[in-house]
Amino acid sequence: MTDAAAQGAHRARYRRILSFAAREFLAIWWFELVLPRIGLSRVSERTRAGRMQRFARRFHALAIALGGLMIKVGQFMSSRLDVLPPEITKELEGLQDEVPAVPFADIRVVAEDELGVPLERAYAWFDENPVAAASLGQAHRARLSDLDAADTGLENVVVKVQRPGIDAIVATDLAALRRVARWLTRVRIVADRVDAPGLVEEFAQTSLEEIDYLHEAASAERFRENFAEDPRVDTPEIVWERSTRRVLTLSDVTAIKINDTDALRTAGIDPSEVADVFAEVMFDQVFTHSFVHADPHPGNIFVTPVPASAAGERGFRLTFIDFGMMAEVPDSLRDGLRTLLIAIAGRDSRGLVKAAQEIGVLLPSADTAELERALTALFARFGGMGFAELSTVDPREFRDFADEFGDMVRSLPLQLPENMLLLIRAVSLTSGMCSSLDPSFNVWDAAEPYAGRLLRDESGNLIQDLAKQAMQNAAVTWRLPKRIDDIITRVDEGSVTFDTSRLERRLDRLEGIARRIASGVLFAALLIGGALLVPSAPPLGITLVCVSVLPLLHSLFAGVGRRGPR
Structure with a gap:
């Protein structure tokens, strides 16, 4: 494709995104602003759920047709449970699984341009059929040349190659999204609830990091170092000699997919034990290493059978891949999460609200009385239940409670920071995965050991703070008699004056x-x-x-x- 043709295609893509957004804004303006003002608010309310579903289906079709960053936008929207209704988030789940593969000839051009040599010289063998296709790139199996294999000690590898022209596509999509965000700031019903430009910038930062494979490689190395002494966890090794910003070569660590329970049992591995270890490892990432794999879906986690002695009395280890989406946990967020986990373990609704305010999810002006009431009801009805117990609850009760709770939460002035959003994504994927491996899995049981440890840490910090305060008070008390005596002496001498x-x-x-x-x-x-x-x-x-x-x-x-x- 010539430069002129490429520019024309990008302009058409930009206009298509904006025209889609303009049509949807017009519909929102008519149903949410105009109809209520002329006394037809019931029409707006009655048709809202259906309209949201139709919008999500239209966006789903647009994302599949355009590909690129629009797939990521759909995934991003599907996880924004804090600001979007379930009619939208549900429809956009699973977008990643529908991404078509790029023809191998186009992948070859990108790889050879980046590596500077033909594929036949860079690798001894390169599979033309992709292992996986994603919105920003796709992965192929390969085998290193004899020279590279001797240098690295590796032979079989997986090569991730970016989709052709993805940089320009991402730039076009981000330009359109920033324009749409500026439109949203003029819609009061949206501007009062969501900082649209802020959300777009958060999304842009994550997306730009994902298309930089050197950034992903550095994240993989950091994750590997964090668990270097942990027999439960493994990660692929990076072949730096065959890695660039757009091509990433790493050791082939494919094994049993974590959700393949039949294969696990065939290998003599208990799926419920895998669920326990997986939950432990994810909590360790949050509270020990402050660096979390934010996309732990089944395609990114393998269970590798190993001798029991090599896995700490277990016959397997968990192998993580794909480190393009990682969440940092700064000290301020970590402290808030500590409060959150302790509150959840103690079924403390007020403590949970306090944690939300500490993290920055709830604005100080938020009226939290209704939220505390809803959380109390949530803990009283479902607190402590595992998946097996929850499955026996009447679905209508679940639906009614979810509708009431969701509407109440979306009415609050809240917005999740990007890191918090990624953490929630990681925790929700972890909980769902563990429940599929073990129907009796109880996330509360997995969290309570960490809550207990945090409580002990908090107690130690409290004792230190009390001791420090006691020393300060003792020092003040020690100096107080002398200072009082000095003041009395000055009063007796008449040297104390008051300037009024x-x-x-x-x-x-x-x-x-x-x-x-x-x-x-x-x-x-x-x-x-x-x-x-x-x-x-x-x-x-x-x-x-x-x-x-x-x-x-x-x-x-x-x-x-x-x-x-x-």
């Missing part, structure tokens, strides 16, 4: 201000009264208007030239 001149001057100024305010009020009364009387009693009205000038002059000029030192 500044206080007197300020009282004078306040008195003057009060008089000027009274003059202003009198001026307004005379002026308005005179204006009202002019039509019916012209002489009296004109007199009052003229007299009103006197209090006006006093209000404006009283005290001028008399201001002394402060």
